Amino acid sequence: MRWAMVIDLGACTGCGACVVTCRQENNVPVADEETFYHGRNLDWIQLEDQAEGEYENLRVRQYPLMCQQCDKPPCVKVCPVRATYRDEEGIVGQIYRRCIGCRYCTNACPYSVKTFNWKKPGWAEGTERRQSPDVSLRPAGVVEKCTFCHHRRQKAKEAVRAEGRELGAGDYEPACVEVCPAGAMTFGDLDDPSSPLAQLVQDRHGERLMDDLGTEPKVIYLRPPGGRS
């Protein structure tokens, strides 16, 4: 079992539902204007701009960017206290109670997708009552990032154990995948060549960000048909 996500950039409308849902799901505080301006927002998933084409025939496309869940994560190697790790199903996790906040992992990550709690998280009035009980709140001074909603996987595991079977590819998906109104995100098992996810990667020539760096990400992007590469 190797969890992976495919994002179809042809289907993605850039609506930002994944970003909003992720905040709700994972107790990520909404950044105020000043925090955002200082580059200190904590978003686990965000929409990045990408320019396509030349001047006069230029278009900007947005693509969702989150932890790429590398099979060879540069962040895991450098952590001095093993507070970030890759588990047996390929998800890169973060132990908030152990992280010393040295930010070596954030600097080693070529995708810059790990964020740091510069101060105690501030909750806009009323929102603190909407925190999810499934995801721990992070204290000031530690690093956090997308975990493919591994609390959902935990719940799914408990559910299938009650049914007396193993966890399968269809048993859980992260909140962003569930909510995507365009159906641009597919979640599943990369190790199973017959899965819809693996089929998509093969048929549509899925691309990984900065493939040449050898990090082997498990977030795979599909170019829009006819889109320039």
Next chain:
Amino acid sequence: MSTARAGAAPVGEPLAPMTVHERAIFAPITTTGTGFKALALGLALVSAWALFAWIWQLTHGLGVTGLLRPTYWGIYITNFVFFIGVSHAGTLISAILRLSKAEWRRSVTRMAEVITVLVIAFGAGNVIVDLGRSDRALYVFRHANFKSPLLWDICSISIYLTASTIYLVLPMLPDLVRLEQKVGGWRGSVYRALLRATGYRDTPKQRHRLERAIGVMMVLVLPIAISVHTVVSWVFAMTIQPMWHSTIFGPYFVAGAIFSGIAAILTFMVVLRRAYHLEAYLRPVHFDNLGKLLLVMTLFWLYFTFAEHLTTYYGGEPHELRVLFDKVTGRFALQFWVMVVTCFVIPFAILCRAKGRRSELGILLASLSVNFGMYLERYTIVVPSLTNARILMTDARYTPTWVEWSILAGCVSTFLLLYLGFTKLFPIISVWEVEEGIEHGPRETTDRLATYYPPMAGSGEAP
């Protein structure tokens, strides 16, 4: 078995008379002027302010710094690299000079070794200040991940601190015996306690062993010193970030460390010479010789810097180029070019002439300029690579805040304060080594010279 010379003076007995050199070199220990007190007070105030800044940061979180995503490291990590670099000179230079039997080293080694031991803590300390959770710093032992270059750092820095402390203390033992006999008061009991702890009484047998131990240590500290700054550079070079991921970083950092270290020694030599009236021991030849070494390192620095940047430019990899041009013509151009001027142009212009090397002012200007430039070098290595992350476009810029500048100032002031404290307790020049040099140096040197050339006819020496 203790001889009369080595016997410890019991309390209450009159102090033994001092030799000429002891009188001159021990003088700063026992007499303290008002200038010293004023300086110490000023430094203590700066340190207290920095302590306040640190407490401010601990209570409010790292948000009080100017750091942001993706520039996650700034002044503190620059401090770390810089101070570890400065710490290089002392032990390394002293070991090289001892090893090559440079006779003029004798009045320089002690004041150099002290820099190493005292400044290294500020290097390591800045990493702890940089932690989001300084309270969890000891987790690096409980959950140690030896795949992380930070763990390699912890190992090599602690070995280096231990080795250079031993290397400072060993050659100080014979001086402690003299101090214990000749300087009374509360200091006498400090020396007595230290000597009792080591069991050293300066018997001929102990002296012989001591000299052998110093001989072992001076060889040992060389690879350790080289390893320390190499590993510091690997914190950056082991990642795949543009302009960090460079094989030249190990030697580049070591050369830079020796460079800034020699400059630090020279600054201290100029100041101590004036303040403690050591003109008779720190002669123009000392400045001339170390000045030449600094000149060589200036050229080394230029060579490394040129090689590093040309390789990046010629290779033309887009992400690397973005960092390069941000340094050379972009947002970091001011820091970059001031670095080139202060690390090369100024020191080279002063030091390439004998007149410049032999003038106090020349040496002071060159050495201060080098250390200012080397700080900028560390800054322009740490920050631009992070600011130009591969993917994340942001207009937000890293600007250090008052907290970060205060802590930098506090590190410098506390280091100087500790150094001042050292000079009030221990001789800043090794008396026994100076006297030994005056007494035995000429004969040893003559004997050594005799082995360089064909034996003289009738000298009876074996071929």
